Amino acid sequence: xxxxxxxxxxxxxxxxGIGWASAQALARQDCHVTIADLxxxxxxxxxxxxxxGHSAAAVDVTDEDSVQRLFDGVGPLDxxxxxxxxxxxxxxxxxxxxDFRAVIDVCLNGAFIVTKHAGRxxxxxxxxxxxxxxxxxxxxxxxxxxxxxxxxxxxxxxxxALEMGPRGIRxxxxxxxxxxxxxxxxxxxxxxxxxxxxxxxxxxRAGTPEDIAEAVVYLCSPGSSWLTGEVLDINxxxxxxxxxxxxxxxxxxxxPST
Ligand code: NAP
Numbered sequence: 387x388x389x390x391x392x393x394x395x396x397x398x399x400x401x402x403g404i405g406w407a408s409a410q411a412l413a414r415q416d417c418h419v420t421i422a423d424l425x426x427x428x429x430x431x432x433x434x435x436x437x438x439g440h441s442a443a444a445v446d447v448t449d450e451d452s453v454q455r456l457f458d459g460v461g462p463l464d465x466x467x468x469x470x471x472x473x474x475x476x477x478x479x480x481x482x483x484x485d486f487r488a489v490i491d492v493c494l495n496g497a498f499i500v501t502k503h504a505g506r507x508x509x510x511x512x513x514x515x516x517x518x519x520x521x522x523x524x525x526x527x528x529x530x531x532x533x534x535x536x537x538x539x540x541x542x543x544x545x546x547a548l549e550m551g552p553r554g555i556r557x558x559x560x561x562x563x564x565x566x567x568x569x570x571x572x573x574x575x576x577x578x579x580x581x582x583x584x585x586x587x588x589x590x591r592a593g594t595p596e597d598i599a600e601a602v603v604y605l606c607s608p609g610s611s612w613l614t615g616e617v618l619d620i621n622x623x624x625x626x627x628x629x630x631x632x633x634x635x636x637x638x639x640x641x642p643s644t
Pocket of ligand 1: 398399400401402403404405422423424425445446447448468469470471472492496517518519520561562563564565566567568569570
């Protein structure tokens with residue numbers, strides 16, 4: 387089935403992980419994809435891999451001028467997917483405020499800036515997809531900034547859906563659980579983290595970028611044309627149980643052996 391022949395799509399944070407899988411999945415739907423990323427070289431390599439009809443751009447979601455340049459340069463568009471994000475780990479009582487702000491700046495303020503400028507260029511029938519997180523609803527000790535940012539992003543998604551709906555633009559979010567990507571490689575290398583996550587799922591495995599990309603394609607397709615303001619949990623059923631004790635596993639790793 388071809389869900390998007392000839393449509394124009396911008397994938398912010400598209401050079402890696404979930405964004406790259408989404409870019410490939412949308413390209414398979416015959417979309418013309420622009421991969422935009424902080425990692426400009428990575429974006430250019432990925433766009434070349436997709437082939438003719440696709441392009442790359444450098445962007446930093448924390449810099450409004452750069453986001454405006456991106457969307458003004460692309461012009462009218464049908465699909466925008468915002469995958470830029472990162473986390474840090476630290477207890478609230480120990481965390482420098484600058485570390486908290488840095489995560490909020492990318493994951494929430496950056497998402498606002500992308501929503502603002504993508505929203506100005508999306509055509510009627512267009513679709514904006516944010517990548518929120520299981521941590522938008524499930525708290526994790528040591529991840530205060532990320533959890534707060536993603537909870538805010540889930541609500542930003544709903545407000546944007548209300549504001550843009552009358553123009554025929556749909557705004558939704560995907561909230562992944564633990565997905566193996568470069569972002570989670572360090573956490574996955576801590577003994578017990580992935581096992582703890584998997585133990586607390588219904589389906590018994592961690593996710594792949596492709597699991598999330600399939601949902602992104604659906605949210606951008608005509609098949610979801612009556613769906614907006616939704617935050618779609620894709621996590622193997624982890625929202626039914628509890629988040630892994632990431633901080634506990636890190637602390638145990640750092641304990642001196644007796
Ligand atoms: P990833 O592999 O690290 O990809 C994220 C991409 O975003 C990277 O190419 C990164 O560039 C780029 N980026 C970071 N800061 C940016 C900025 N300021 N402006 C523009 N681009 C920026 O991570 P991922 O796992 O695919 O994560 C994608 C999204 O899914 C994130 O929002 C993340 O919070 C969310 N998510 C991930 C998981 C998971 O388990 N992986 C779970 C829930 C939600 P650099 O490499 O140069 O930093």
